[in-house]
Amino acid sequence: MAIAPTAGEPSVTTSETVTGQPWPSESRGWFALFVVVFATFVTFFDQTVFGMLSERMKQSFGISDSTLGLLQGPVTVVAYVIVGIPLARLVDIFPRKYVLGASIAVLGSIMALGGLAQSFRQLVFTRLFVGAASSANGPGSYSLLVDSFRPFRIPLVFALLQLGFIGGTSLGAIIGGQMIGYTSTLPETISFLGLPIFNWQLVLLMIGAPGLVAGLLYMLVKEPPRRSPPEASALTAPDAPLARKFAAFMGWDALKAIWARKAVFLPLFGALAMSAIESQGLIPWRVPFIARTYGWNEAEIGALLGTLFLFAMLAGITVGGIFVTWMGKRYKDANIRATAIIFVCTTTVTIVTPLMPTAELAIGMMALGTFFGLAGAPAQNAAIQRIAPNAMRGQVSAFYLFMFTFFGALGSWVIGAVSTYIVGDEQQLWKALLITGVAFLPLATFLMWRGIRPYREEVERLEAVGL
Numbered sequence: 001m002a003i004a005p006t007a008g009e010p011s012v013t014t015s016e017t018v019t020g021q022p023w024p025s026e027s028r029g030w031f032a033l034f035v036v037v038f039a040t041f042v043t044f045f046d047q048t049v050f051g052m053l054s055e056r057m058k059q060s061f062g063i064s065d066s067t068l069g070l071l072q073g074p075v076t077v078v079a080y081v082i083v084g085i086p087l088a089r090l091v092d093i094f095p096r097k098y099v100l101g102a103s104i105a106v107l108g109s110i111m112a113l114g115g116l117a118q119s120f121r122q123l124v125f126t127r128l129f130v131g132a133a134s135s136a137n138g139p140g141s142y143s144l145l146v147d148s149f150r151p152f153r154i155p156l157v158f159a160l161l162q163l164g165f166i167g168g169t170s171l172g173a174i175i176g177g178q179m180i181g182y183t184s185t186l187p188e189t190i191s192f193l194g195l196p197i198f199n200w201q202l203v204l205l206m207i208g209a210p211g212l213v214a215g216l217l218y219m220l221v222k223e224p225p226r227r228s229p230p231e232a233s234a235l236t237a238p239d240a241p242l243a244r245k246f247a248a249f250m251g252w253d254a255l256k257a258i259w260a261r262k263a264v265f266l267p268l269f270g271a272l273a274m275s276a277i278e279s280q281g282l283i284p285w286r287v288p289f290i291a292r293t294y295g296w297n298e299a300e301i302g303a304l305l306g307t308l309f310l311f312a313m314l315a316g317i318t319v320g321g322i323f324v325t326w327m328g329k330r331y332k333d334a335n336i337r338a339t340a341i342i343f344v345c346t347t348t349v350t351i352v353t354p355l356m357p358t359a360e361l362a363i364g365m366m367a368l369g370t371f372f373g374l375a376g377a378p379a380q381n382a383a384i385q386r387i388a389p390n391a392m393r394g395q396v397s398a399f400y401l402f403m404f405t406f407f408g409a410l411g412s413w414v415i416g417a418v419s420t421y422i423v424g425d426e427q428q429l430w431k432a433l434l435i436t437g438v439a440f441l442p443l444a445t446f447l448m449w450r451g452i453r454p455y456r457e458e459v460e461r462l463e464a465v466g467l
Contacts, residue, residue: 028222029148033157035221036141039104039214040164041171043137046111046207048172051284052180052298055291056200060188061120065288065426069416071123072284073409076130091140100140101218108211115204116195138401147224162317170310177302179203184297257388258396264387264458267451268336269400272380273407274444275343278350278436279373280404281411286366289429294359304360308367316374324379332463333456335383340448342376347441354430354437387458411436 051072058068090099110126117123141161149157186199258265290301320342327334349369356362388396419432 023150024148024222024224026149026153028224029145029153029157032144032148032221032224033160035214035217036100036145037161037164038217039100039137040141040161041168042104042210042214043107044165044168045172045175046107046168046211048169048283049176049179049203049207050111050114052173052176052287052302053200053203054284054288055298056180056198057123058288060198060200061123063120065416065419065429065432066413066421067416069281069284069413069419071127072416073281073412075124075127077406077409078128091143095223096140096144097218097221097223100137100144101215103137103140104211104218105215106211108208108213108215110208111204111211112208115201115206115208116192116197117201118195118197143226144221144224147226159317166310166313166317170306170313173302173306173309175302175306176203176207177299177306179206180302181297181299255399258399261387261458264451264454267447267454268380268383269403271343271444271447271451272400273403274440274447275346276404276408277411277414278440278444279346279369279411280408281413281415281436282350282433284412285415285429285433289354289433290359290362292427293354293430294362296359301359301363304363305366308363309370312367312371313374316371317378319371320375320378323375324382327379331456332459333452335379335386336448336452336455338379339376339383340445340452342372342379343441343445343448346372346376347437347445350441351434351437354433383455387455387462 054068054072057063057071058065063071107130110129114123114126117126145157145161146154180200180203183199183202186202188199189196190199190202191197192202192205258269286305287298287301290296290305291298320338323342324334324338327338331337346369349365349372353362353365353369356365384396384400415432415436418435419426419429422435423429423431425431
């Protein structure tokens with residue numbers, strides 16, 4: 001449910017005859033796609049491995065689940081909330097390969113700095129900038145790829161782009177588990193560059209390096225010409241007041257467009273937020289839940305979890321695409337109707353997961369939940385693209401992604417706080433997962449069903465005016 005949404009397939013109606021620009025060599029485009037997929041892989045690989053270190057961090061620093069939840073979630077989006085959307089705007093101003101290269105290199109550096117942190121506060125400080133460092137990756141990648149390939153290639157390109165997310169998430173669990181298993185054989189504290197660090201911090205140093213490699217690879221990408229006139233990216237008139245330009249830069253016009261159609265947008269945004277709290281908040285708690293409930297270690301968890309997730313995600317994207325296409329032949333509101341049906345399945349699976357009697361069954365249910373999440377994501381993302389005003393589709397999509405990122409990050413703290421303050425016994429983490437699942441997922445499902453009718457009416461309105 002609401003797993004790794006993309007900005008959807010962007011508008012690709014421009015052509016060589018319209019812009020007067022020749023298309024770049026496809027070989028350059030495929031190399032750019034390779035670099036973007038690799039950078040996406042690195043991003044999700046880092047996130048997955050960092051989440052798997054939760055129990056090690058808790059034990060080393062002696063922190064509560066509530067504090068651990070803050071580190072794994074809200075701390076990472078503090079800078080994103082402040083500068084995330086403005087930083088994404090840099091994609092429209094500067095060469096995209098430089099923005100993307102700098103972003104992934106900074107992300108890798110942040111990971112490596114976490115490996116040198118001498119206190120919990122220092123580790124928190126490094127995590128403050130994770131969200132900001134990655135905020136330009138999505139918009140920049142989409143913009144770069146759309147200008148690198150002819151329109152008929154874009155569906156294939158965006159399908160292949162998902163390999164970065166799938167590989168990073170699944171291999172992150174498998175390789176990350178083995179890395180943690182290896183470092184656990186070392187003394188609890190070791191010396192690195194003359195600094196005393198915990199053995200698990202070596203993992204952060206290792207996973208930071210690929211980000212620097214990805215940053216260098218971006219420098220080899222041939223920047224494609226933008227296939228729209230320069231004035232198309234202008235948010236305001238050149239002579240507009242400074243305050244007006246600042247408001248547009250921060251997304252004010254997009255917010256007004258969303259509010260003008262609040263009957264259709266708010267249920268969809270609300271459903272995304274409620275589902276993200278559980279689906280994304282659960283990610284850093286998977287390993288602690290399995291470890292505390294069933295006694296497995298990270299290597300055992302990662303091996304089974306990563307393998308099942310790989311198959312579940314590939315199957316989810318395939319089945320989801322087939323399902324929404326089948327629904328699209330029957331309903332104008334197919335995107336939201338299909339998503340609502342899948343939400344019902346995800347809600348059921350997620351709620352019963354912490355009740356499973358064995359680790360194998362619990363991990364299997366997690367994989368099934370991921371299957372439904374990936375199956376529903378394409379339709380959910382396409383729904384927003386269908387009704388977003390074309391002139392500000394990028395910023396509307398940015399706010400949609402912001403809801404996913406912000407509430408998803410908040411979710412890890414919510415689960416940790418429930419474990420610490422409501423359940424009271426952090427060894428019974430399964431109760432916190434059950435409580436949050438029951439609290440948020442039925443509400444998300446209700447909101448998605450509530451959005452079917454206004455979404456259908458909005459699609460009919462757009463069709464009536466030829467859109």
